[in-house]
Amino acid sequence: MKKSTKVRLASFSAAFLLVLGGLLLDTRLLLNSSKTELEYTYRRALNDLSDYVSGMRSTLKKAAYVNTPVLRGTVSAKLLEQSGGAKAAMAVLPFSQEKTDRISRFLSQIGDYAMMLSRKSLTDAAASEEELQNLSSMERYAGILTDALAEIQARLSVERASVGKTESLLNNVDEIDSLPSFDDSLDEVAKEFSEFPSLLYDGPFSDHILRREALFLKGKAEITAGEAAQKAAAFLHCKPEELEALGTGGSAIEAYVFSRGDSRIQVTRLGGEIAYFKKSADVPEEKLSYEEALQAAAAMLREAGISSFQESYYVKNDNQCTINFSYLSEEGLGVVCYPDLIKVTVELGEGAMLEYDATGYLMNHHSRELVAPALDAETAKKNVSPLLTVKSSALALIPTPGLSEVLCWEFLCKDRDGGEVLVYINAESGLEEQLYLLQKDEHGVLTI
Incomplete structure (x- = not known):
């Protein structure tokens, strides 16, 4: 070959x-x-x-x-x-x-x-x-x-x-x-x-469906990108020129979006309200208690111009604490308005804010005519299961699947196993509107 x-x-x-x-x-x-x-x-x-x-x-x-x-x-x-x-x-x-x-x-x-x-x-x-x-x-x-x-x-x-x-x-x-x-x-x-x-289910109050027009922003004037930068800078305690404009965005509410380092912030086009803020950070250790985190978060809300609120549920994870706040009506009834929700996340090292989400508040907060309920607490309590022991009661406004609101008596109860249960009785009809189990552990307090 x-x-x-x-x-x-x-x-x-x-x-x-x-x-x-x-x-x-x-x-x-x-x-x-x-x-x-x-x-x-x-x-x-x-x-x-x-x-x-x-x-x-x-x-x-x-x-x-x-x-x-x-x-x-x-x-x-x-x-x-x-x-x-x-x-x-x-x-x-x-x-x-x-x-x-x-x-x-x-x-x-x-x-x-x-x-x-x-x-x-x-x-x-x-x-x-x-x-x-x-x-x-x-x-x-x-x-x-x-x-x-x-x-x-x-x-x-x-x-x-x-x-x-x-x-x-x-x-x-x-x-x-x-x-x-x-x-x-x-x-x-x-x-x-x-x-x-x-x-259709709304689920826990902190996650109800957001489909309608932002009631708090209804009728408010539109602001410019420059005015939005001024609002964002005031919230971040910096100068407007330190911000990078990223255009407009936002899921439920149209907003101007800015970034600064590892932070991002959204300012609503209507009214110029802070809708969302997020900062990325690794927190190496937990130094602060929940009570200290709550104080820091409450101070941030007051600085943002929201003075009447009540904390409800919270969760701790990765040395961070996320707290849910709802608007507390300043009228004589003192009704907790759960649809008007703001979430604040605080890092448990030095107490700085890592996240601020006011979407629920901006979507649902408006001037309400809250009248005295037809049923008093004692009458409404009769519709709570006899298997539960009522510990306390308060008036609360809760969302419905149809995205309306209903005034209820909120009863914090104890069950046979020592657990806690929240029961909501319609303050007008006496119907049982909702029921949640309170889950408490080292990570926080949640409803299921």
Whole structure:
């Protein structure tokens, strides 16, 4: 064989091997990408399932304390929604058939039971002792399942394992085997409710939906970018020329946007109000208590021109403390207006402000005619569940799903387990409008 032929064959062979290697590499990368995508799908489904079951646990506890038909129907609808979401998430996971059937039956029975309670609420009948016991049992087992799912997630994290490669984690959790088998008759409950109406929820007061016109800015004059820079500089205690103009923006409210170093601030185009401020910072240690953070945040609100407010909930994380403030009416009634929300985040090192969000306040604050309630506190208290002990009462204005407002008596109550529950009774009709569980721990005070 000629030398040139050998060289040519060697070149062809090398080229072939390179092409083959490339194809194999592409195939391997494609397989790895598919596995990564599948793993992400599993992880997301596992997180969703855990969130839904944990939510069901809280809703089941609330359901035991609901005392009027309207709120009973709302809570039942929430249980039905959570049950369906949990089953959808579970269908994605590689559970064994045995485990799938067991958990699915448990979730379905909770949904069916919620429909039965909703139907019963139409007759204005109070929950029976047996029904209360069933709700308590369901809550307990929802807690068992929540803990089992948390165990799976923790082990996957610690062992840096893949859901797809460790299906045994999903099929060898003893707690799942102890899920109850309720009476078969529950499967037939409320079959006629094949299409339950879709309901809208505001959720916790701090996160109600912001869809309407900014009431506080209505009718106010438009300012220029230069005037907005003056407002921003005054808030930041700097000179306007130290700011960089970033144009306009804002999600709910149109605003001029400026930056200064690692800070960003928004000033509303109408009225020139500070809508939002955010500063990025790492806080190495926590020196201040919540009380000291509250004092610092309150001082910042007064400096911003907001003098009448009341703190409600707060959360501490990463050596930072975020506090929710609501407007406190200065009229004689002294009503807490929860829709008029301002959030202030203070760093717990030196007490400097890291975030200021007045969107809720600007969207909802306006001049209100707050009249004396038709029901006094003692009369309204009669509609609080007898399973709760009322500790205190106050008047509060709360948002509704329709983005209106309703005056309520806010009752801070104690439940049988020593936990705290907030119940809102309509100050005009006496209807039970809303109910929240207070969650208190080292991270703060929140509502669920």
